[in-house]
Amino acid sequence: MELSGLLFYGISLLTLAGIYGILSLGLNLQWGFTGQFNIGIAGFFAIGAYSTAILTAAPSNSFVGGFDLPTPVGLLVAVIMSGLLSVVIGWVTMRLRTDYLAIATIGIAEIIRLLLKNEDWLTNGVRGIPAIPKPLGLDSPLAFLIGIIVVLVVVYLLMEAARKSPWGRVLRAIRENENGVMAAGKNIQRFRLEAFVVGSTVMGLAGGLYAHYFGFISPEAFEPLFATFLVWVMLIAGGSGNNKGAILGAVLIWFVWSGSELATGYLPAEWQAQAGAVRVLLVAILLQVILLTRPQGLLPEDMGAGRTSDPTPKEGRPRKVPAGE
Amino acid sequence: MSLLDIKQIHGGYGGMNILNGVDLTADRDEIVVIIGPNGAGKSTLLKAAFGMLKINDGTMTFDGEDITHLRPDQLVGKGISYVPQERNVFPSMTVLENLEMGAYLRKDDYSRQMEWIFELFPRLAERRKQQAGLMSGGERQMVAMGRALMLEPKLLLLDEPTAGLSPLFIDQTFEQVKAINKTGVGILMVEQNARQALHIADRGYVLTTGRNRITDTGANLLANEEVSEVFLGG
Amino acid sequence: MIDFLQLLVYGVVLGSILTLGAIGVSLIFGILRFAHFAHGDIMTLGAFSALAVVSLGLPVLVALPIAMAITAVIAVVIDQTIYRRLRRTAPVILLISSFGMALGLRSLIQLIFGPNNQVFAKGIQMPYRWGDIVVKPDHLLIVGGAIVLVLVVHMFLSHTKMGKAMRAMSDNVDLAAACGIPAERVVMWTWILAGCLATAAGVFLGMDAQLHPVMGWNILLPVFAATILGGIGKPYGAIAGGMVIGIAMELSTMVMPPVYKPAVAFAIMVAMLIWRPQGIFKGQA
Ligand SMILES: Nc1ncnc2c1ncn2[C@@H]1O[C@H](COP(=O)(O)OP(=O)(O)OP(=O)(O)O)[C@@H](O)[C@H]1O
Ligand SMILES: [Mg+2]
Numbered sequence: 146m147e148l149s150g151l152l153f154y155g156i157s158l159l160t161l162a163g164i165y166g167i168l169s170l171g172l173n174l175q176w177g178f179t180g181q182f183n184i185g186i187a188g189f190f191a192i193g194a195y196s197t198a199i200l201t202a203a204p205s206n207s208f209v210g211g212f213d214l215p216t217p218v219g220l221l222v223a224v225i226m227s228g229l230l231s232v233v234i235g236w237v238t239m240r241l242r243t244d245y246l247a248i249a250t251i252g253i254a255e256i257i258r259l260l261l262k263n264e265d266w267l268t269n270g271v272r273g274i275p276a277i278p279k280p281l282g283l284d285s286p287l288a289f290l291i292g293i294i295v296v297l298v299v300v301y302l303l304m305e306a307a308r309k310s311p312w313g314r315v316l317r318a319i320r321e322n323e324n325g326v327m328a329a330g331k332n333i334q335r336f337r338l339e340a341f342v343v344g345s346t347v348m349g350l351a352g353g354l355y356a357h358y359f360g361f362i363s364p365e366a367f368e369p370l371f372a373t374f375l376v377w378v379m380l381i382a383g384g385s386g387n388n389k390g391a392i393l394g395a396v397l398i399w400f401v402w403s404g405s406e407l408a409t410g411y412l413p414a415e416w417q418a419q420a421g422a423v424r425v426l427l428v429a430i431l432l433q434v435i436l437l438t439r440p441q442g443l444l445p446e447d448m449g450a451g452r453t454s455d456p457t458p459k460e461g462r463p464r465k466v467p468a469g470e
Numbered sequence: 471m472s473l474l475d476i477k478q479i480h481g482g483y484g485g486m487n488i489l490n491g492v493d494l495t496a497d498r499d500e501i502v503v504i505i506g507p508n509g510a511g512k513s514t515l516l517k518a519a520f521g522m523l524k525i526n527d528g529t530m531t532f533d534g535e536d537i538t539h540l541r542p543d544q545l546v547g548k549g550i551s552y553v554p555q556e557r558n559v560f561p562s563m564t565v566l567e568n569l570e571m572g573a574y575l576r577k578d579d580y581s582r583q584m585e586w587i588f589e590l591f592p593r594l595a596e597r598r599k600q601q602a603g604l605m606s607g608g609e610r611q612m613v614a615m616g617r618a619l620m621l622e623p624k625l626l627l628l629d630e631p632t633a634g635l636s637p638l639f640i641d642q643t644f645e646q647v648k649a650i651n652k653t654g655v656g657i658l659m660v661e662q663n664a665r666q667a668l669h670i671a672d673r674g675y676v677l678t679t680g681r682n683r684i685t686d687t688g689a690n691l692l693a694n695e696e697v698s699e700v701f702l703g704g
Numbered sequence: 705m706i707d708f709l710q711l712l713v714y715g716v717v718l719g720s721i722l723t724l725g726a727i728g729v730s731l732i733f734g735i736l737r738f739a740h741f742a743h744g745d746i747m748t749l750g751a752f753s754a755l756a757v758v759s760l761g762l763p764v765l766v767a768l769p770i771a772m773a774i775t776a777v778i779a780v781v782i783d784q785t786i787y788r789r790l791r792r793t794a795p796v797i798l799l800i801s802s803f804g805m806a807l808g809l810r811s812l813i814q815l816i817f818g819p820n821n822q823v824f825a826k827g828i829q830m831p832y833r834w835g836d837i838v839v840k841p842d843h844l845l846i847v848g849g850a851i852v853l854v855l856v857v858h859m860f861l862s863h864t865k866m867g868k869a870m871r872a873m874s875d876n877v878d879l880a881a882a883c884g885i886p887a888e889r890v891v892m893w894t895w896i897l898a899g900c901l902a903t904a905a906g907v908f909l910g911m912d913a914q915l916h917p918v919m920g921w922n923i924l925l926p927v928f929a930a931t932i933l934g935g936i937g938k939p940y941g942a943i944a945g946g947m948v949i950g951i952a953m954e955l956s957t958m959v960m961p962p963v964y965k966p967a968v969a970f971a972i973m974v975a976m977l978i979w980r981p982q983g984i985f986k987g988q989a
Contacts, residue, residue, distance in 0.1 A: 522878075
């Protein structure tokens with residue numbers, strides 16, 4: 146690779162790390178602060194990406210879009226759509242234990258993926274949506290990277306403010322001791338729903354930025370693997386409950402993931418076709434190793450005892466019963 | 471030496487200590503009752519004796535053996551059985567299955583023990599195929615006690631066995647507790663119906679804020695003016 | 705009408721497969737209190753284990769019990785090396801661990817067996833016909849096999865000491881511990897049972913269509929839907945849940961493209977979560 150190629154590679158690596166950082170911050174609000182188990186990140190990411198893609202892409206004969214609208218409108222709608230989706234999911238699942246949320250979110254993400262693939266009139270199916278413009282004249286890769294960093298920093302600052310606010314404290318209190326918070330007269334479901342919706346809109350925003358960065362999207366990018374699993378590994382590795390950790394984890398794991406792509410390039414030819422599987426297997430093993438050896442992540446949450454490092458051996462494991470039972 | 475001997479126990483649920491140095495003994499031939507205001511740590515003391523608490527200081531022995539840091543599943547085999555106040559049956563299982571689970575550790579034939587339990591609680595005999603979760607509170611309490619007796623324990627820990635029962639069932643439960651004790655099973659019982667409980671008690675402990683307040687025979691506690699005024703509601 | 709009956713047949717076949725998966729998910733949830741996201745991939749593992757045995761020249765039905773043993777052992781090993789350690793911290797961590805396990809297992813299977821579709825037996829089976837309704841011998845085998853397995857599970861849960869201990873622990877862990885029921889042994893047997901049932905589900909799925917590394921993941925959502933419909937943690941409810949979901953999925957193809965079958969399962973599940981999160985059946989536990 147020449148120098149300029151290397152530079153270009155570095156910029157694209159950082160840009161994607163930044164987008165994953167935004168996703169990871171969104172998940173941190175849901176899981177890290179509130180203990181909500183969203184494994185449908187891909188769904189919110191996709192809704193965001195397709196919303197802005199359909200609205201801002203150049204007009205096409207093969208599907209309803211593009212409407213050639215300004216990119217800020219597209220991004221705004223991306224945020225609104227992912228928010229609406231999360232309100233619906235949240236409304237159904239907030240009163241139940243988090244396993245149901247997990248199942249519901251993965252279900253929605255799968256259905257969205259099916260819709261993207263099969264509703265050609267709306268999404269152009271597997272051919273994907275091309276010609277998505279760059280926002281605000283951020284045409285050069287470097288300019289776009291700077292734009293992403295600005296968004297990342299803004300989201301980070303907002304999340305830090307949320308964490309330190311009374312609202313953030315209630316969320317953590319709910320995570321640690323639901324009954325205690327209920328006794329204090331707080332409406333737990335409302336707080337949970339708010340956290341879930343805000344986190345999901347951040348994911349939708351990340352999806353929108355992703356679409357504008359690549360200028361082209363297709364359903365493949367929204368497989369649960371890329372958009373959901375990697376984000377989870379990022380947050381857990383970086384440190385759930387810690388916003389800096391969320392970003393650090395996103396950057397590190399994205400480097401590992403991209404690096405593994407380079408490394409599998411050296412595999413013997415007959416293995417090349419399987420390179421994807423090798424990489425997934427490695428990251429899956431990495432996740433288990435982190436969970437077993439450093440569940441608090443690289444940068445643990447700064448609040449005394451975190452959720453995962455609080456041993457309660459004699460009392461037995463904490464048990465939450467679905468509210469419906 | 472007593473069967474159960476608790477000395478200066480300190481412990482809690484991970485955070486602050488709830489028990490702040492409690493002493494207590496119980497023997498096979500007696501009924502021991504613990505009373506005290508809400509939140510005094512009565513249930514916590516029973517849980518401590520059954521290995522469900524983090525013990526930070528003090529010792530407990532059972533039958534001369536140190537049990538301070540044993541877990542519930544290690545204690546049942548040694549002859550302690552525990553009936554929690556709530557969630558004390560397997561609701562989706564029948565009465566018979568509940569009793570069988572009580573006998574889980576037994577390898578021998580326990581049909582005689584089961585017969586005896588059905589004699590003690592005739593209502594259960596009639597309903598042995600019924601799901602425990604669908605029974606009345608009083609019947610569930612019988613299932614819970616019956617289950618705890620299947621291992622022929624030396625000591626039975628009961629947490630408010632009469633809570634929420636109708637007066638008729640309350641009297642009956644105290645009679646049953648006496649009958650169980652007559653067969654050589656020590657009883658250590660927390661009770662809110664303190665006056666009635668002290669009538670059948672050999673000894674009683676008054677607990678406040680995780681400490682021993684007054685310890686005496688059942689009769690003396692009933693006669694004690696302070697106990698009578700403050701803890702028995704005048 | 706003919707369409708309807710034919711689809712009903714397919715629905716019962718699919719329902720049998722879902723039932724076997726859902727019983728396992730329900731048992732695991734009852735004992736360990738977490739939704740096991742790798743269950744679909746355990747099914748895939750079972751199917752491919754059977755394929756490995758079949759490739760040695762044995763018939764599928766002989767391969768099935770061998771594959772069950774292999775899968776059960778692997779499930780227990782996964783539990784003992786990973787889940788068991790995480791159980792001690794917080795059960796919710798098991799969700800993410802099992803999600804990672806799902807992807808890991810799938811990748812491993814793809815590495816070993818390749819990314820392509822495979823079949824247990826080549827060639828076409830002569831179907832039975834009743835009027836215009838077509839039933840393949842494999843369909844009868846799947847439904848019959850599921851019935852036998854459900855009966856075995858029922859006998860196990862209601863008549864053996866370990867089976868009753870499982871129900872007890874699922875009802876009330878603390879009380880089970882107070883009875884001296886050995887939690888870790890019960891957990892192990894839960895994985896053995898769930899692993900065997902998942903193997904059967906995977907093998908039947910492979911017989912009904914083809915084997916593919918993503919086959920289990922693709923059916924995970926309907927399996928969860930069946931579990932929730934039957935009442936999560938209630939293995940008997942899983943039978944009804946599996947049948948309802950299986951039949952609904954197949955019948956939906958009369959009005960919708962078949963690709964949306966999982967969406968139908970999901971829609972029923974969501975309706976259930978709104979209307980009655982504890983499952984179809986009333987009553988305690
Ligand atoms: N599982 C638990 N975790 C943390 N704290 C607990 C737990 N159970 C009880 N406590 C606390 O321990 C203290 C003593 O509770 P305990 O249940 O022993 O009281 P008690 O004397 O049995 O009262 P009651 O008459 O209401 O049953 C209370 O302050 C209570 O809030
Ligand atoms: Mg109490």
